[in-house]
Structure formats: structure tokens, C-alpha cells
Amino acid sequence: MEFSIKLGSPEKQRSGCLMVGIFVDGNLTDAAQKIDKAANNMLSGIFAQGDMSGKVGSTLLLHNVPNILSERVLLVGLGKRDEFTARQYLDSIRSAMRTLFATGSKDAVCYLPELPLTNRDSAWCISQAVLAAFDTTYRFDHLKSKAEKNKHTLCKIQFGLLSGKPTAKQNASITQAAAVGQGMKLTKDLGNLPGNICTPSYLAQQALNLAKSHKSLKVTVLEEKDMQKLGMGSLLSVTRGSDEPAKLITLEYRGADKKQKPVVLVGKGVTFDTGGISLKPGAEMDEMKYDMCGAASVLGTLQAIAEIGLKLNVVGIIPTCENMPSGSATKPGDIVTSMSGQTIEILNTDAEGRLILCDALTYAAKFEPTSVIDIATLTGACVIALGHVASGLYSNQDTLAQELLAAGEQTYDRAWHMPLWDEYQPQLDSNFADIQNIGGRAGGSITAACFLSRFTKDYRWAHLDIAGTAWKSGKEKGATGRPVTLLAQYLINCVQPD
Known part of the structure; x- marks a missing residue:
């Protein structure tokens, strides 16, 4: 078109x-x-x-x-x-x-x-x-x-x-919107694919395909043995029950001078989530194929900015795996050691997104980022809090939060700033490890973000909980492509402040 x-x-x-x-x-x-x-x-x-x-x-x-x-x-x-x-x-x-x-x-x-x-x-x-x-x-x-x-x-x-002539801004709006539209299409396609097709290996191949189409993109895919060497015990604990091998995908977009520090996007890529040993109810479990929409949004956003040719350095990191029950699956009560060295008591294997994200967030520090934004269909609690209208936004730095909120308002892909107060942290205290992976029903989306915050103290960080906005259920069932528009606008604003 x-x-x-x-x-x-x-x-x-x-x-x-x-x-x-x-x-x-x-x-x-x-x-x-x-x-x-x-x-x-x-x-x-x-x-x-x-x-x-x-x-x-x-x-x-x-x-x-x-x-x-x-x-x-x-x-x-x-x-x-x-x-x-x-x-x-x-x-x-x-x-x-x-x-x-x-x-x-x-x-x-x-x-x-x-x-x-x-x-x-x-x-x-x-x-x-x-x-x-x-x-x-x-x-x-x-x-x-x-x-x-x-x-x-x-x-x-x-x-x-x-009257008048088209302005440079008007012409640019077409170019940028068309690129974002294509990025959203990719995100929707990946989200809508069933788990027997869209596996971690499939996501890795899509990243490689993007790099073939855009010379500005470089892709690295780490295998489980590589993650083992890096000490990613938390991420690997999630994939233990699955026959599909986990992948850690890194896409580096170079749109600016190599000396410029990048923005890092981290996308949760659980290609199917049964809940593991803490098995989910069977009704509507098919929708758990959407648990990789954070990863899909990172791929869609990277495609969009590559099409635009944005003069910015951006790194996309995608930890991807399945969460399945089997004889080798992680059990409630198991304790694992994350890449950061912090030990985690896993009380609920269905709270797995934070377990793969925490190691990816630790890994992100190697790129010396100006900011790190993770995107994840993380908690049903966020859906209860905000419905399907706004994504939940958490950040350890108010300026970054305001920048993301502004991008959301610009695109009408809106987020809502949620609290990340120290008063919530004790809910994650464990008698047997440094931290437990759940904090109880009260403030579930907040304590999930508090968990992630313990791995992001060395840089500006924000977390987008898109559990309520990444897909629609019912008659219009399908991936929405959110929050590609928000992310793309944020990155554009980093180069071209509105």
C-alpha cells in the first residue's frame, strides 16, 4: 500500500x-x-x-x-x-x-x-x-x-x-508510521502463531532473517550451554521441563556512532506457558501462546527503526523458552542461582517470566546502556489493576518513566505509572534464599516489578507489563501489536525530541 x-x-x-x-x-x-x-x-x-x-x-x-x-x-x-x-x-x-x-x-x-x-x-x-x-x-x-x-x-x-505544501514533518510521519505499521504486523504475526510453530528456535530464526534484510542489524544467538557458562541458572530453571531448547537472542542495531551507548529493549519470550508444575487451568490455556508478545514487540520495534534508519544505537535482548511440566521440570521450593549471583526460591513455577528476565537484565549491563526497558506479559494482576486499556509502567528513574508515558500519549498506546516503593520489597523475603519469586496475591504486579528491580540497580530501567494490552480475547482474539508504537516513538524521541 x-x-x-x-x-x-x-x-x-x-x-x-x-x-x-x-x-x-x-x-x-x-x-x-x-x-x-x-x-x-x-x-x-x-x-x-x-x-x-x-x-x-x-x-x-x-x-x-x-x-x-x-x-x-x-x-x-x-x-x-x-x-x-x-x-x-x-x-x-x-x-x-x-x-x-x-x-x-x-x-x-x-x-x-x-x-x-x-x-x-x-x-x-x-x-x-x-x-x-x-x-x-x-x-x-x-x-x-x-x-x-x-x-x-x-x-x-x-x-x-x-492549501500549502507538505512539510518535512508530514512526509516523515508517513515514512515512520508505515515502518511502525510493518513492525506491528510482524509482532502480531509472531504472537498469533501457535506454540508448535513459534518455538524459541523459530524466534531465533526470525531475528536472523531480520539481520539478512537490514545491514544495520547484527544478531547473536546463545545456546543453553552458553547460558550455563554465564551462570544463568534462573533462566535455565524455566526451560528444564521442555524438549525445546532455550535461546538468548541479541539484536544490535547500529544507527549512530559506535561510541554512543545504546538503549536496550528486553522482551519476554515464553513461547508457551503451561505454568510448569504449578499447572494453569485448562480453560483458555491456548492463549498462553501469547506469552512471547514482549519478545515479538522487540522484534517488531527493531524492524521498524531499521526501516526508518533511526540514528540511534539500540540493542534487543530476547530470553526465550517454553515452560512445561515433566519429570525434569523445576519444582516449587527449588532454589536456583541467577547470573547476578542472587539465589532465588521458586515458590510458584508459573511466575516464570521474571525468572528469565532477571538473567537477561543482568546480561544487559554488558552493553553499558543509557536505559533498559523490559517488555513482558508478566502478571494477571496487572490486568485486574488496569484492564486492557493501559500497560503497567514501573521504573527506577522518574525521568525515564515520564519519557515513556509521553511516548504513550503521543501514540495513544498508553501506559500508567505504577508504584515501585521499598515498602513492597519485604513481600519477596525468603527464609531460605536471597529472594523468592512471588510476593503473594496483594499487589502482584508491583511485587513482580520489585523482583526485577533487584537486578537493575546499575542503570536506568523501566518495566512494561503488557499482560492486558498485548492481545484480545473472545470474538476478536488475537495479538494487538502493542506496545510497538510506544517503543518506536520513545526511540524516535531520543533522536528527535517532539
């Missing part, structure tokens, strides 16, 4: 579809007014007759509008003008894209990004429209014996400007 910016009045555009907005009070946007005037007040008449309410997300597709060169005109409801916010814009553009792609249009000109928004410019509106197009057209059906035929014939979307 191609995206570009085009200058010109809508009634003079020759395309498969024109997309313009209308508010609930009948007020037409500037682009819609021009169409209305050329079409002898046809749009005003439609509203007056009650055929279009203007409600947020409502759409009406018109054919053969008089004196308009385009084959179709798509009216998009925007709600009340004085209540039109970023949220209303996102609802409207997503609905518009769904309607557009259901038509037979081969190309379209969209004038919605020119709508005025408080604290958001047209470049932001364009980038969100591009991402909405990617999301609308995403399908995961290639494992079906008869894949659904692609009904989408649309191949080009232009964003119309009524």
Missing part, C-alpha cells in the same frame, strides 16, 4: 473515493464544504433529511455525487465540534478506514487529517491514519486450508491538503 500527500481541492480530485468529515450539528469540514458547494448542497441536504447523523464513527458512502470527479464520497461522522478530541479522531479514522476498505476503491484521497485538534498537528493525524489502514487490512489466515481471499483492492491512499 502506498501513502502520500496531495495538494488540491477535493471536488477536483479524480480517485476511487474522497473521505471528508461532518459534525453532528450539520457543520461540514472545510473539505466537505467544497464538495457540498460543487454538488449543489447535496451534503447539506442529506444531513437535513436525517440520513447522516454525524455521530462519531458513523459513515455514509455516496456514489456519483454531481460535479465531483471521484467515484465515491465517504462522509465520516466526527461528533460535536467542541468535543472533537484525539480520541474522537481515532474512532472516526478507524471507522472510515473500515468502510473504505470494504469498497472496491483502488485509491482514495483522505481529508480527515486536516481537522484541527488541540495539541495534535496534521502530521500526527496522518500517522494515525496510516496505522489505522494497516490495522484494518491485517489478516492472519495463512494457516487455514482455504485462506480468505483478500477483498482489499485499495493500493494507494493520499492525504489531501487544501
Whole structure:
């Protein structure tokens, strides 16, 4: 799909579809007014007759509008003008894209990004429209014996400007959003793959494939014997029950001078989580294939910044394994020694994500990072606390937390800053080891982050618990691609402060 910016009045555009907005009070946007005037007040008449309410997300597709060169005109409801916010814009553009792609249009000109928004410019509106197009057209059906035929014939979307020339920022927004959209597609694809295909070895191969496609990426894959030499007893304790070998994948993206210290992203990659000996209930256990969405988001983000050519050094670290029950699996009560030297009493083998992350976080220190961000579908407690709207954010440095929160607000891939107070740490005290891997039901997401914090004292660190945001259950079951947009924006902001 191609995206570009085009200058010109809508009634003079020759395309498969024109997309313009209308508010609930009948007020037409500037682009819609021009169409209305050329079409002898046809749009005003439609509203007056009650055929279009203007409600947020409502759409009406018109054919053969008089004196308009385009084959179709798509009216998009925007709600009340004085209540039109970023949220209303996102609802409207997503609905518009769904309607557009259901038509037979081969190309379209969209004038919605020119709508005025408080604290958001047209470049932001364009980038969100591009991402909405990617999301609308995403399908995961290639494992079906008869894949659904692609009904989408649309191949080009232009964003119309009524006046002025496209700015460098607007053009950059298209390039960046398209790269992020592709990164999210990779993240979704990996998350949606079943555990019998997406194994630790498969993730390692995907990382190697990325390096073949982008010269700026270098990949290293450590085997279990390598991890044993490094003393990663915590990570290896999780994989003991599985026949699939664990991997520690490192992707180094070099976009800046070699002397520049990198940002490190660490993604939890449990490709299937049964809970181990602390076996999960059978209902909905299939969704545990999504327990590698943190790893998938790291791969998607690295692909995006490589496509953009971001002038920044970034390292992605992915500890990946399965968590299975067997005669050789780790048992509740076992004590293991982490790479840091700290001993861990494993009271629940289903709290395994923190066990693989802690060794990866210790390993991250070798890169002398400016900051380290780990991303993990870590706790059901975070879902209880924040639902499926916001990711949980923890950090040992408030400035880093604010930078990530700002990136989340920019992209509407939002996170919520959670406490990481010392008062929670005693819940992890063990009678037999330096630390235990669970702190009880109370504040479960917080104590999980407190566990990780004990391995991150040498650098700026943040933890994103994406258990509630990485996938959807029910009828719309599937990976969401979050938080690739947040991570990519954070990295872009490191180079180009907004």
C-alpha cells in the first residue's frame, strides 16, 4: 500500500473515493464544504433529511455525487465540534478506514487529517491514519486450508491538503508510521502463531532473517550451554521441563556512532506457558501462546527503526523458552542461582517470566546502556489493576518513566505509572534464599516489578507489563501489536525530541 500527500481541492480530485468529515450539528469540514458547494448542497441536504447523523464513527458512502470527479464520497461522522478530541479522531479514522476498505476503491484521497485538534498537528493525524489502514487490512489466515481471499483492492491512499505544501514533518510521519505499521504486523504475526510453530528456535530464526534484510542489524544467538557458562541458572530453571531448547537472542542495531551507548529493549519470550508444575487451568490455556508478545514487540520495534534508519544505537535482548511440566521440570521450593549471583526460591513455577528476565537484565549491563526497558506479559494482576486499556509502567528513574508515558500519549498506546516503593520489597523475603519469586496475591504486579528491580540497580530501567494490552480475547482474539508504537516513538524521541 502506498501513502502520500496531495495538494488540491477535493471536488477536483479524480480517485476511487474522497473521505471528508461532518459534525453532528450539520457543520461540514472545510473539505466537505467544497464538495457540498460543487454538488449543489447535496451534503447539506442529506444531513437535513436525517440520513447522516454525524455521530462519531458513523459513515455514509455516496456514489456519483454531481460535479465531483471521484467515484465515491465517504462522509465520516466526527461528533460535536467542541468535543472533537484525539480520541474522537481515532474512532472516526478507524471507522472510515473500515468502510473504505470494504469498497472496491483502488485509491482514495483522505481529508480527515486536516481537522484541527488541540495539541495534535496534521502530521500526527496522518500517522494515525496510516496505522489505522494497516490495522484494518491485517489478516492472519495463512494457516487455514482455504485462506480468505483478500477483498482489499485499495493500493494507494493520499492525504489531501487544501492549501500549502507538505512539510518535512508530514512526509516523515508517513515514512515512520508505515515502518511502525510493518513492525506491528510482524509482532502480531509472531504472537498469533501457535506454540508448535513459534518455538524459541523459530524466534531465533526470525531475528536472523531480520539481520539478512537490514545491514544495520547484527544478531547473536546463545545456546543453553552458553547460558550455563554465564551462570544463568534462573533462566535455565524455566526451560528444564521442555524438549525445546532455550535461546538468548541479541539484536544490535547500529544507527549512530559506535561510541554512543545504546538503549536496550528486553522482551519476554515464553513461547508457551503451561505454568510448569504449578499447572494453569485448562480453560483458555491456548492463549498462553501469547506469552512471547514482549519478545515479538522487540522484534517488531527493531524492524521498524531499521526501516526508518533511526540514528540511534539500540540493542534487543530476547530470553526465550517454553515452560512445561515433566519429570525434569523445576519444582516449587527449588532454589536456583541467577547470573547476578542472587539465589532465588521458586515458590510458584508459573511466575516464570521474571525468572528469565532477571538473567537477561543482568546480561544487559554488558552493553553499558543509557536505559533498559523490559517488555513482558508478566502478571494477571496487572490486568485486574488496569484492564486492557493501559500497560503497567514501573521504573527506577522518574525521568525515564515520564519519557515513556509521553511516548504513550503521543501514540495513544498508553501506559500508567505504577508504584515501585521499598515498602513492597519485604513481600519477596525468603527464609531460605536471597529472594523468592512471588510476593503473594496483594499487589502482584508491583511485587513482580520489585523482583526485577533487584537486578537493575546499575542503570536506568523501566518495566512494561503488557499482560492486558498485548492481545484480545473472545470474538476478536488475537495479538494487538502493542506496545510497538510506544517503543518506536520513545526511540524516535531520543533522536528527535517532539
